[in-house]
Amino acid sequence: MSGADGPLSTFRDEIEPVIFTFGALITLLFVGAFSLRPDAAYDVVLGIRNWILSQFNWFFLLVMLAFVLFLGFVIFGPWGRLTLGDEDPEYSYLSYFAMMYSAGLAAGIVFWGPAEALFHYSTVPPLFDGVQAETAAAMPTAVQYAIFHWSLTQWSCFTVMGLAIGYFVYNYDAPLRVSAVLTPFVGAENVDGPLGQAVDVLAVFATLGGVATSLGFIGQQFITGLNFQWGIELGDLGTIAVITGMVVIFTVSLVLGVDKGIRRLSNFNMTLFAFLMVATLVLGPTFRILELGTQAVGGFVGDFFQMSLYTQVAADSAEKWVNVWTVFYWLWPLAWSPFAGLFIARISRGRSVREVAFAGIGATAMATIPWFVIVGGTGVLMQFSDMADVLGPVSQYGEAVSGYVLFGSLPVLGSILLFAFLVLVTTFFVTSADSSTLAVSMMTTGGKEDPSAVSRIFWAVLQGIVASILMVVGGVRALQSAAIITGAPFAIVCLFAMIGLVRTFRDDFGPLLLREETSLVGRPGASDGSSVDAASAVDDD
Numbered sequence: 001m002s003g004a005d006g007p008l009s010t011f012r013d014e015i016e017p018v019i020f021t022f023g024a025l026i027t028l029l030f031v032g033a034f035s036l037r038p039d040a041a042y043d044v045v046l047g048i049r050n051w052i053l054s055q056f057n058w059f060f061l062l063v064m065l066a067f068v069l070f071l072g073f074v075i076f077g078p079w080g081r082l083t084l085g086d087e088d089p090e091y092s093y094l095s096y097f098a099m100m101y102s103a104g105l106a107a108g109i110v111f112w113g114p115a116e117a118l119f120h121y122s123t124v125p126p127l128f129d130g131v132q133a134e135t136a137a138a139m140p141t142a143v144q145y146a147i148f149h150w151s152l153t154q155w156s157c158f159t160v161m162g163l164a165i166g167y168f169v170y171n172y173d174a175p176l177r178v179s180a181v182l183t184p185f186v187g188a189e190n191v192d193g194p195l196g197q198a199v200d201v202l203a204v205f206a207t208l209g210g211v212a213t214s215l216g217f218i219g220q221q222f223i224t225g226l227n228f229q230w231g232i233e234l235g236d237l238g239t240i241a242v243i244t245g246m247v248v249i250f251t252v253s254l255v256l257g258v259d260k261g262i263r264r265l266s267n268f269n270m271t272l273f274a275f276l277m278v279a280t281l282v283l284g285p286t287f288r289i290l291e292l293g294t295q296a297v298g299g300f301v302g303d304f305f306q307m308s309l310y311t312q313v314a315a316d317s318a319e320k321w322v323n324v325w326t327v328f329y330w331l332w333p334l335a336w337s338p339f340a341g342l343f344i345a346r347i348s349r350g351r352s353v354r355e356v357a358f359a360g361i362g363a364t365a366m367a368t369i370p371w372f373v374i375v376g377g378t379g380v381l382m383q384f385s386d387m388a389d390v391l392g393p394v395s396q397y398g399e400a401v402s403g404y405v406l407f408g409s410l411p412v413l414g415s416i417l418l419f420a421f422l423v424l425v426t427t428f429f430v431t432s433a434d435s436s437t438l439a440v441s442m443m444t445t446g447g448k449e450d451p452s453a454v455s456r457i458f459w460a461v462l463q464g465i466v467a468s469i470l471m472v473v474g475g476v477r478a479l480q481s482a483a484i485i486t487g488a489p490f491a492i493v494c495l496f497a498m499i500g501l502v503r504t505f506r507d508d509f510g511p512l513l514l515r516e517e518t519s520l521v522g523r524p525g526a527s528d529g530s531s532v533d534a535a536s537a538v539d540d541d
Contacts, residue, residue: 007452007453007454008454010452010454011452011454011455011458014445014446014448014451014452014455015444015445015455016443016444016445016446018197018201019197019200019201019204019443019444019446020444020445022197022201023200023201023204023205023440023443023444024204024444024462026201026204026205027204027205027208027462027466028462030205030466031465031466031469034469035469042481045481045482045485046481048481048485049318049481049484049485050318050319051318052331052484052485052488053318053323053327053484054317054318054323056488057311057322057323057327058311059491060327060330060331060334060488060491061308061309061310061311061326061327061330062309063491063494063495064153064156064157064308064330064491065153065305065308065309066495066498067153067156067157067159067160067494067498068152068153068156068308068361070160070498070501070502071156071159071160071357071360071361072361074163074353074354074357075354075357075358075361075362077512078509078512079353079505079509079512080352080353080354080357081352081353081354081509082167082352082353082505082508082509083350083351083352083353084163084166084167084169084170084171084345084348084349084350084351084352084353084356085170085171085349085350086350087170087349087350088350089348089349089350089351090347090349090350091263091347093355093359094267095263095266095267096347096348096351096359097270097359097363097364098263098266098267098269098270099262099263099266099343099347099431099435100344100347100359100360100364101266101269101270101363101364101367102262102265102266102269102270102428102431102432102435103262103266103340103343103344103431103432103434103435103436104154104155104158104333104336104340104364104432105150105154105155105332105333105336105432106269106273106428106431106432107425107428107429107432108150108332109150109368109371109372109428110273110371110421110424110425110428111400111403111425112146112150112399113371113372113375113376113403114375114376114378114379114390114402114403114405114406114407115379115394115399115400115402115403116145116146116149116150116372116376116399117142117143117145117146117372117376117377117379117380118142118376118379118380118383118390118391118394118402119142119399120138120141120142120143120145120146121133121134121138121139121142121380121383121384122134122391124138124141124142125141125145125321125325126312126315126321126322127303127306127307127310127312128141134383134384136384139292139377139380139381139384140292140295140296140299141296141299142376142380143292143293143296143372143373143376143377143380144296144297144299144300144303145307145325146372146376147296147297147300147368147369147372147373148300148303148304148307149325149326149329150329150368150372151300151364151365151368151369151372152361152365153308153330154329154330154332154333155333155360155361155364155365156360156361157330157333157334157337157341157490157491157494158333158336158337158340158341158344158360159341159344159356159357159359159360159361160337160341160494160497160498160501161178161181161337161338161340161341161342161344161493161494161497162340162341162342162343162344162345162348162356162360163344163345163353163356163357163360163497163501164180164181164341164497164498164500164501165177165178165180165181165341165342165344165345165497166344166345166348166349166356167353167501167504168180168181168183168184168188168500168504169345169447170349170350171508172188173188174188174191175191175192175446175447176342176345176346176442176447176448176449177191177196177200177203177342177442177443177446177447178199178200178203178338178341178342178443178493179191179192179195179196179197179199179200179203180345181199181493181496181497181500182195182196182199182496182500183500183504184499184500184501184503184504185496185500199493200443200444202338202489202490202493203338203339203342203443203490204338204440204443204444205486206335206337206338206486206487206489206490207335207336207338207339207436207439207440208440208459208462208463208466208486211336211339211432211433211436211463211467219239219242219243219246219467220398220400222242222422223238223239223242223400224397224398224400224401224404225400225401225404225422227397228393228397228401228404229404236472239468239472240468240472243464243467243468244464244468246426246429246430246433246464247433247460247461247463247464249426249430251437251456251457251460251461262431262434262435262438265427265430265431265434266431268427269424269427269428269431270367272420272423272424272427273367273371273424273428275420276375276417276420276421276424277370277371277374277375279413279417280374280375280378280407280410280417281374283410283411283412283413283414283417284374284378284381284382284410285378285381285385285387288377288381289373289374289377289378289381292373292377292380292381293370293373293374293377296373296377297369297373300369307326310322310326328483328484330487331483331484331487331488331491332483332484332487333487334487334488334490334491334494335483335484335486335487335490336436336487337487337490337493337494338439338443338490338493339435339436339439339440340435340436340439341497342439342442342443343435343436343438343439344356344360346438346439346442346449353505375406378406378410379402379406382406382409387409388405388406388409389405390402390405390406390409393405403418403421403422403425404418407421433460433463436463437456437459437460437463438451438456440459441455441456441459444459
């Protein structure tokens with residue numbers, strides 16, 4: 001075998017044929033349908049999207065809230081002392097958190113930071129329909145809803161999935177694949193069966209659809225910026241060129257591996273993220289931002305459960321506000337949950353369950369809330385005080401232009417901050433794309449921690465193709481519909497992952513609420529088969 005054939009031979013030898021073939025085939029069929037019959041394919045996708053939203057929005061709201069409550073119990077309860085394996089952690093906690101944050105929806109956080117609060121300021125969410133739009137009273141409500149959509153609940157499904165995969169891989173020797181979450185139900189030795197393979201195939205398709213959504217959003221931001229700042233109009237070929245350029249960037253980082261590529265880039269991301277926040281706070285209306293942010297955070301805490309369970313029942317349409325905003329925001333991370341969870345599991349060996357849960361929803365919220373308070377609050381205050389007209393360009397060019405207007409309007413360092421903003425969006429997406437491609441490669445190679453470069457490049461290119469086709473034929477609307485369709489099934493998978501963790505944690509740690517032997521019905525001590533013997537659940541360690 002020659003050196004030239006070596007990488008290809010390694011690629012052929014390492015792939016898991018069923019998962020690789022069906023995962024790639026379903027994705028290629030999806031892309032082919034949009035390429036050959038874009039209008040018909042879009043109509044089908046839109047019909048499925050509307051059916052999912054009109055029938056099951058309540059379910060997605062409930063399960064995502066359940067994930068938050070479960071993780072809160074894990075953080076503060078005794079189960080948090082359990083660990084993922086018995087080895088020492090591979091990375092420092094700050095690097096670990098930086099990689100987890102960058103692998104999640106950080107690119108979306110940066111993208112929507114300047115924009116979302118402005119949308120809620122100009123059109124107040126119906127839950128607060130008594131507040132008049134574009135008034136002082138609308139400002140804290142606008143920032144509050146942006147915080148709610150991005151700071152806590154979105155990350156919960158990633159964390160549940162990462163905990164489940166990691167715990168069953170490092171404690172029960174399940175393969176490093178999404179299907180590891182089935183371990184409590186079928187056993188680690190049976191995860192490779194038809195059900196596990198079906199979960200992994202679905203995970204491959206969901207990952208490609210979810211990441212294509214983000215790749216399309218970031219590509220749209222560059223395309224819109226070129227048009228807004230310099231009047232450059234890009235056609236379909238230009239759109240494909242932008243997407244291709246991003247694919248090349250993240251492929252180079254991906255081939256470098258987790259330590260040299262993803263870890264270093266994640267640390268850079270968090271440094272630039274912090275710099276941009278502090279600079280915006282200092283250069284913007286500092287004390288007004290802090291005043292607005294304090295009230296918005298208070299509203300977020302006080303109204304959390306009401307916002308979490310608001311279904312807008314009076315409206316009878318798939319296009320109602322709660323579906324377009326909140327439910328979409330829950331389905332998007334659900335589409336990401338397979339790869340984000342697998343990546344979290346990959347970097348979490350040796351950490352306690354509490355550490356993983358806190359990093360997943362606690363530390364991420366502590367990083368995200370200030371971003372939306374400072375950046376989103378600055379945009380709203382600029383609009384309210386006429387320091388800048390952000391809504392005008394947004395109505396003409398779309399939400400992608402908001403960052404250009406906001407940072408370009410700041411004094412002294414506006415141009416530098418605008419450049420830093422674009423770099424941050426790009427590098428955050430690169431790390432997300434890196435981790436997603438690594439996760440797909442691991443799934444299609446039977447759980448191999450370090451798949452070959454050829455495998456990573458193959459899936460990176462395929463992600464670029466999916467994003468390019470969807471952007472050209474359907475734009476953001478097609479991207480959002482794809483994310484909803486691919487995310488919906490993983491609400492069920494994540495729910496089973498949480499139930500499996502509860503069962504396993506109870507077995508490994510022991511019962512929490514009932515005595516070791518408790519009679520649910522009948523007289524205590526009677527041998528009528530009605531007693532629950534929990535003695536066997538006591539930790540054997």
